[in-house]
Amino acid sequence: TYRHDMRHHLSYIQALVSSHSYDKISEYIASIQSDLDSITPKKYCQNELVNLIFSTYALKYKDNIVLDTQINLPEQITITDSHLCVLLSNALENAINSTIKTSDRAVIIKLTTRGSSLMLLISNPYSHEIIWKNGLPSSLEPSHGYGVKSIAAIVDFYNGQYEFSAENNIFTLRVLLPL
Numbered sequence: 001t002y003r004h005d006m007r008h009h010l011s012y013i014q015a016l017v018s019s020h021s022y023d024k025i026s027e028y029i030a031s032i033q034s035d036l037d038s039i040t041p042k043k044y045c046q047n048e049l050v051n052l053i054f055s056t057y058a059l060k061y062k063d064n065i066v067l068d069t070q071i072n073l074p075e076q077i078t079i080t081d082s083h084l085c086v087l088l089s090n091a092l093e094n095a096i097n098s099t100i101k102t103s104d105r106a107v108i109i110k111l112t113t114r115g116s117s118l119m120l121l122i123s124n125p126y127s128h129e130i131i132w133k134n135g136l137p138s139s140l141e142p143s144h145g146y147g148v149k150s151i152a153a154i155v156d157f158y159n160g161q162y163e164f165s166a167e168n169n170i171f172t173l174r175v176l177l178p179l
Contacts, residue, residue: 045074050111057096066105066107069109071110079177088111091173095122107123108122120177121173125170130166130171137166137171
């Protein structure tokens, strides 16, 4: 759609050039760039789903959180899209919800494949007491804590490994999934 509409944009810009309205040209191009940025997912890796998930969270929290990402995934992996979506979305949401309550607003994310495994590391600051139940962080808030259980269930489904840890006000999730 945007490609189709581009001819209209170019015609308008050409008209502005003809009338020597250079300030309006700059404003119009900035407006088009802003529109494109808001609808175009950032390319973090070759996997479209991963790009969409991270782009959504980065855009939603762009004024409050920095996502420091190192992502390198191929276009296709053997984990289902629905499992990958639940795993990443829950992990990101938990990290962001914890980080937003701190003065250090950076979430570190490393996601890659090595050999025949997918490796995920998400590290974020936290400022509240973490309550552990059966090796999993637990929430005292009603209707919370399901994301961690979903992460664990998906990792277990693939016979992978997960580790939740908290040290020096940094919470870390590590996941290793066989592909």
